[in-house]
Structure formats: structure tokens, C-alpha cells
Amino acid sequence: MMEKAEEILKVKGVNPTAVRILVLRYLLEHLKSQSLKDIEEGLMHTDRSSIFRSLKTFEEKKVVHSIEDGSGMIKYAVCPTGCNCDPQDLHYHFYCTKCSYTYCLLDNPIPIIKLPQNFKMQRANMVVKGLCNKCS
Amino acid sequence: MMEKAEEILKVKGVNPTAVRILVLRYLLEHLKSQSLKDIEEGLMHTDRSSIFRSLKTFEEKKVVHSIEDGSGMIKYAVCPTGCNCDPQDLHYHFYCTKCSYTYCLLDNPIPIIKLPQNFKMQRANMVVKGLCNKCS
DNA sequence: TTAAACTTTGCAATTGAGTTGCAGTATATT
DNA sequence: AATATACTGCAACTCAATTGCAAAGTTTAA
Ligand SMILES: [Mn+2]
Ligand SMILES: [Mn+2]
Ligand SMILES: [Zn+2]
Ligand SMILES: [Zn+2]
Numbered sequence: 001m002m003e004k005a006e007e008i009l010k011v012k013g014v015n016p017t018a019v020r021i022l023v024l025r026y027l028l029e030h031l032k033s034q035s036l037k038d039i040e041e042g043l044m045h046t047d048r049s050s051i052f053r054s055l056k057t058f059e060e061k062k063v064v065h066s067i068e069d070g071s072g073m074i075k076y077a078v079c080p081t082g083c084n085c086d087p088q089d090l091h092y093h094f095y096c097t098k099c100s101y102t103y104c105l106l107d108n109p110i111p112i113i114k115l116p117q118n119f120k121m122q123r124a125n126m127v128v129k130g131l132c133n134k135c136s
Numbered sequence: 137m138m139e140k141a142e143e144i145l146k147v148k149g150v151n152p153t154a155v156r157i158l159v160l161r162y163l164l165e166h167l168k169s170q171s172l173k174d175i176e177e178g179l180m181h182t183d184r185s186s187i188f189r190s191l192k193t194f195e196e197k198k199v200v201h202s203i204e205d206g207s208g209m210i211k212y213a214v215c216p217t218g219c220n221c222d223p224q225d226l227h228y229h230f231y232c233t234k235c236s237y238t239y240c241l242l243d244n245p246i247p248i249i250k251l252p253q254n255f256k257m258q259r260a261n262m263v264v265k266g267l268c269n270k271c272s
Numbered sequence: 273t274t275a276a277a278c279t280t281t282g283c284a285a286t287t288g289a290g291t292t293g294c295a296g297t298a299t300a301t302t
Numbered sequence: 303a304a305t306a307t308a309c310t311g312c313a314a315c316t317c318a319a320t321t322g323c324a325a326a327g328t329t330t331a332a
Contacts, residue, residue, distance in 0.1 A: 017298095017309065036289075047311045052290075070204040070261055072319085073289065092249055097258060108249055113228055115241070118269035122233060125206055125263045133254035153280065153327095172318075183282045188319075208290085209318065 004028060008078075012061045019046055023054045027064060027078045032101040033093075035073035067102055068125045069095040075102045090124050096132035103132065140164060144214075148197045155182055159190045160199065160214070168237045169203055169211035169229075203238055204261050205231040211238045226260050232268035239268065 005024040009016040026042050027034060036055065040048050055076055058064040062085045067075045083089045092105040110126060130136075141160040145152040162178050163170060172191065176184045191212055194200040198221045203211045219225045228241040246262060266272075 015299095015308075019310070049291075049312080050310050053309085068204055068206040068261075068263075094251065094255060103252075105249070105251070107252075111247055113241070113244055113264055115230065115264065115266075116239075116243075116269065118272055119230060120267045120272045121264050122266040124265060125261075127204075127261045128249055128251065128257050129260060130251075130258040131256045133252065136254055136256045151279080151328095155281070184318095185283080185320080186281050189280085 008063060012063045014057060014061050014063060019050045020054045020057070022046060023051055024058070024063065024078070027076060032103060033067055033075035033077035035071075035075050037073060039076075067093045067104075067127065069093060069102045069127050070129070071095065071100055071102075077102075077104050080104070080106055085123070087121055087123065090126070092126045092128055094132065095127050095129045096135055097129055098131055098135035101132060102127075144199060148199045150193060150197050150199060155186045156190045156193070158182060159187055160194070163200060163212060163214050168239060169213035171207075171209035171211050173209060175212075203229045203240075203263065205229060205238045205263050206265070207231065207236055207238075213238075213240055216240075216242055221259070223257055223259065226262070228262045228264055230268065231263050231265045232271055233265055234267055234271035237268060238263075 003025075005021050005028060006016050008024060009020060014020060022043050023039060023046075026039055030042075034042070036048065036052055039051050039055075040046070043051065055064065055066075058076070059066055062079055062083070064076045065079050065083070065085055067077065069075055079085065079089075088109070090110045092108050092110065094103045094105055096102075105128070110124060113121070115121060139161075141157050141164060142152050144160060145156060150156060158179050159175060159182075162175055170178070172184065172188055175187050175191075176182070179187065191200065191202075194212070195202055198215055198219070200212045201215050201219070201221055203213065205211055215221065215225075224245070226246045228244050228246065230239045230241055232238075241264070246260060249257070251257060
């Protein structure tokens with residue numbers, strides 16, 4: 001029985017190197033989405049640029065999705081099972097302005113948004129901001 | 137008859153200094169939301185930090201709202217009339233991945249988003265990404 | 273009217289996340 | 303084994319945002 005991280009990398013066609021396994025495990029172990037810095041601090045012996053490149057590869061191969069929550073740091077979260085990062089897979093995120101955690105709101109799909117003539121949607125970054133249950 | 141920029145500043149309780157008037161006029165004259173750099177390049181004789189501080193003041197006094205479109209530069213747009221930057225005043229934005237213009241989609245209000253227990257919404261940053269009419 | 277108090281501005285310097293070049297190491301292919 | 307390819311660590315760099323500070327402008331109160 002292969003570990004979860006290795007399994008995911010195999011399915012998504014990403015070569016399971018040491019750094020990549022560590023980074024993906026770190027993301028899987030944490031409920032909230034993590035910034036490059038979070039991961040760097042969590043994996044104290046892995047270089048920032050290697051983590052960075054792992055995350056870029058993960059994003060490209062749809063292992064993770066990134067969230068621009070306006071905190072100044074991009075957050076990363078493992079894509080939920082079945083996610084292909086298509087518009088219909090998109091979900092809202094919640095950024096707590098107090099503890100600065102960013103959560104995936106997987107229960108609410110994003111509605112169809114009526115765009116002006118000839119505008120074509122590719123993806124979206126939807127962030128609700130406020131106080132999370134722990135901070136309100 | 138007072139000019140539009142001065143009028144807005146007066147209504148919103150912002151001291152109408154030279155720099156502030158220039159910055160607000162610049163924003164009013166441009167359809168698409170503008171970054172600090174855009175404004176700096178547009179107003180060639182005004183210092184970046186002064187523009188920056190004007191924008192911060194404007195945001196605080198709800199003269200403008202900012203949009204985090206993931207381009208690495210925060211964009212600013214004049215709040216539409218009647219806007220108070222409350223959750224019900226929020227609207228989606230559209231970021232063109234080709235020309236990197238960011239548009240306010242004022243026609244679609246943001247729907248009520250069901251949050252988990254005890255999560256409290258304060259504001260939101262909603263960005264649809266894709267190709268605009270000029271680029272698609 | 274003048275002096276003190278407060279506000280705004282310009283300049284220079286700093287911050288910090290993100291990104292890249294490059295050479296060394298590891299892994300795969302012949 | 304020899305070669306080619308992929309991955310990693312380190313140091314350096316980029317660039318938007320932000321800040322400290324002193325000069326300039328404005329308001330307020332003797
Ligand atoms: Mn998510
Ligand atoms: Mn807008
Ligand atoms: Zn919180
Ligand atoms: Zn465009």
C-alpha cells in the first residue's frame with residue numbers, strides 16, 4: 001500500500017522526488033491552505049526555491065490550486081478528489097482577517113457569472129473575507 | 137460648480153489636496169482600474185509614495201476600492217455612486233490574462249454565500265479571469 | 273501678525289515575496 | 303560505465319509595497 005502523497009503524484013503524473021513528497025505531505029497534513037513561507041518553516045531542511053518549484057509543478061499538474069487571498073502571500077491547497085481545476089470545480093475561499101488562515105469552502109459551488117459580450121472565463125479567484133469561527 | 141473630483145472628496149470627508157485631486161481625476165478619467173504604477177506613470181510629476189498614501193486614504197474613506205487580481209499589483213477603482221463598500225455593494229471583477237486589464241462587473245451583484253457556522257463576512261475579493269472582449 | 277501645531281509631500285532607503293542562474297547531485301537511458 | 307536528463311541548494315536578483323524623515327504647506331491660537 002502506497003502512501004497518499006505518492007499515490008496522488010503517480011495519478012497526476014508527477015515524478016515523486018523527495019522534496020515533492022515532503023511538500024505534498026505537508027499540505028495534506030494541514031487543514032488550512034499554506035503559503036510558501038509556511039511550508040518553508042514547516043520543512044526546516046528544505047530549500048525555499050525547491051519548495052517553490054515543487055509548488056509550480058503541482059499547480060501545473062493540478063495537484064494543488066493556489067489562492068490569492070490578498071495577504072501578500074499566495075496560499076496553496078491540495079485539490080479535492082475529482083477536481084480538475086476547471087471552472088466548474090472552482091470554489092469560494094474564506095480568508096480570516098484576524099488569524100489570516102485561508103479555508104476552502106468546498107460546499108458552495110460558484111454560480112454561473114454573466115459576463116459582458118465576448119468575455120471568456122478561464123478560471124477565478126473568489127475570496128470572502130471576515131472572521132472565522134475561532135476568531136469571531 | 138465644483139469639479140467632480142473635488143465634489144467626491146468633499147462628500148467623503150477627504151481634504152482635497154493637490155496630489156489627491158490629481159490622483160482621483162486620473163482614476164475618474166480611466167475606465168479600467170489602475171495600479172499604483174499605472175498612476176505613477178500617468179502623473180509623471182507626482183511622487184509614488186504620495187500617490188500611495190492618497191490611495192490608502194481614499195480606501196479608508198471609501199472613495200475607491202481595491203482589487204487583488206493576482207497580477208502582483210493592486211488595482212484601484214473609484215467606488216460607484218451609492219457604494220459604501222458594504223458586502224451588498226460588492227461586485228465581481230474580471231481580469232484579462234492577456235492585456236491584464238481589470239474591469240468592474242457592476243451588473244452582477246455577488247450572491248449570498250453560505251458560510252460555515254460562526255464565520256462572519258466583512259468583505260470580499262472576487263475575480264473572474266479569462267479573456268476580455270478585445271483579446272478573445 | 274506671529275508662532276506653534278498639525279498635515280501633506282518628496283526623497284531615499286528598506287522590506288519581503290517571488291523568481292532565476294548556475295553549478296553540483298541524483299536518476300534514468302544507452 | 304558513460305552519457306543524457308531531471309532535480310536540488312545556494313546566492314543573487316526583481317520589483318511592488320511600505321516606511322522614516324525632514325522639508326514644505328496649511329490651520330489654529332495666541
Ligand atoms: Mn480551495
Ligand atoms: Mn470594482
Ligand atoms: Zn481566524
Ligand atoms: Zn484583454
